[in-house]
Amino acid sequence: MQSVSPCVTCPHRDFGFCGAILANRNEESPSHQGANWQHHRTVPAGREIATRNQVSEDVFLLCGGWGFRSFQLPDGRRQILNFLLPGDLFSAASVFEERFQYSVKALTAIQVSGMQRAEVRARLANNPDILNALAKCGIAELEAADRMQTVLGQLSSEERIAYLFLLLMERIAARSVIREQRYPFPLRQQHIADAVGLTPVHVSRVISLLRERGIVELSDGFLKVFNLPELRRIGSLN
């Protein structure tokens, strides 16, 4: 997580995350297009931003709000592959692939920055720092996917949900100061269910149990953690 730097088109925000380094203003931009190669957009909650098999000339970076990336089955089932937080690229692969292999939806209202793929790739070729940043980003995605495979394949429902909480807590805390273990948490139980491969009804039961045992509470769009060691004991992979 090299230098922290402002996104050109949302100058009020600083990111130290995956995609941010790609968005840096670069004086030696190969194609000298000023800021034309980036554009910025606000999207309301619930809107689908990308669809499987859709082609795009742009690489997208989430600048504000929460989104999620998912894979939709023909019969209606869907798997949420990951949640997108400010500073995240939709996917590292999108720098090389013009076709989405997944859907992306806005979970809250969000701001999205689109960057021309050609320009991003030109920078990549000219700047080893950017290449390394992207490699790190891709590796982080690969490792997250490996862990998630383990979670879905091996853990019980309670363990899965605890894992998801811990994962998101870590990612949220990396982006904003958390006081008294109270994390902004815009997910509905349906999202949790689709992410960990359970039904919403069962998610509700498991969360009720976690609440009764005084471990976490989920309300008002916040996740409050009362017994972090116990949550870790349940949901850590090692």
Add this chain to the structure above:
Amino acid sequence: MQSVSPCVTCPHRDFGFCGAILANRNEESPSHQGANWQHHRTVPAGREIATRNQVSEDVFLLCGGWGFRSFQLPDGRRQILNFLLPGDLFSAASVFEERFQYSVKALTAIQVSGMQRAEVRARLANNPDILNALAKCGIAELEAADRMQTVLGQLSSEERIAYLFLLLMERIAARSVIREQRYPFPLRQQHIADAVGLTPVHVSRVISLLRERGIVELSDGFLKVFNLPELRRIGSLN
């Protein structure tokens, strides 16, 4: 999958897959070390070749036989993340990371080629073709991981096993000519179980059903497919 070319240290084999392009003899090798930057090794079936948190200066390529990459939980559960076939890198991430985040085991007797990471990265920096090949490899891994997440999170036991069969059939067929839908298949039911998140007992039952319904048969280290359309209907993601 660009040019198909021989691995320096196993000259009798040709690969068109992921890691192979990295192993090409390159006359303008930056550090002019001859073939010293590669070494070759044979490993018996069942041996663990890489362990989580182990550090290595080398990037590994599987040249012959089958292996698998897995994540081990402290209590003994393990998730097989993917199977390694000839031509596969252990992981695209290994080009950038010196520490394994996973275990790798030989499923059959295998041949492994190790390449010095520094050398591989030097080539990467000097040759955009190699970079693109690696990017493709990483993207393929990311997409496979996305699909596997979906499989583990959403599919029934029968669907999962059918998916695994179809996936491996495709990968095997890309490496050797298959006649009469008879695929070499060295996995034990335990491996299938660990890959799709089921118990070996349940895997046995599901496979028995598939056999009784005349869809596939598994014996003598071969997978025979009698009703491919039906297998596809069960195990395809779309």
Add this chain to the structure above:
DNA sequence: CGGCAGTTTGATGTTACTCAATTTAAGTGG
């Protein structure tokens, strides 16, 4: 022949799903 690893089968237990009803929360418009 015995021994071992892998598979199959049966009986039983547990986890999580389904269906349906109820409660809570969050708007919305009067």
Add this chain to the structure above:
DNA sequence: CCACTTAAATTGAGTAACATCAAACTGCCG
């Protein structure tokens, strides 16, 4: 501020899917 509406969460009862335990069976190798 209060009905009314709607989405989300909770709860209960019944069921299906998969796990667990244990025994029997198979093929293989020494």
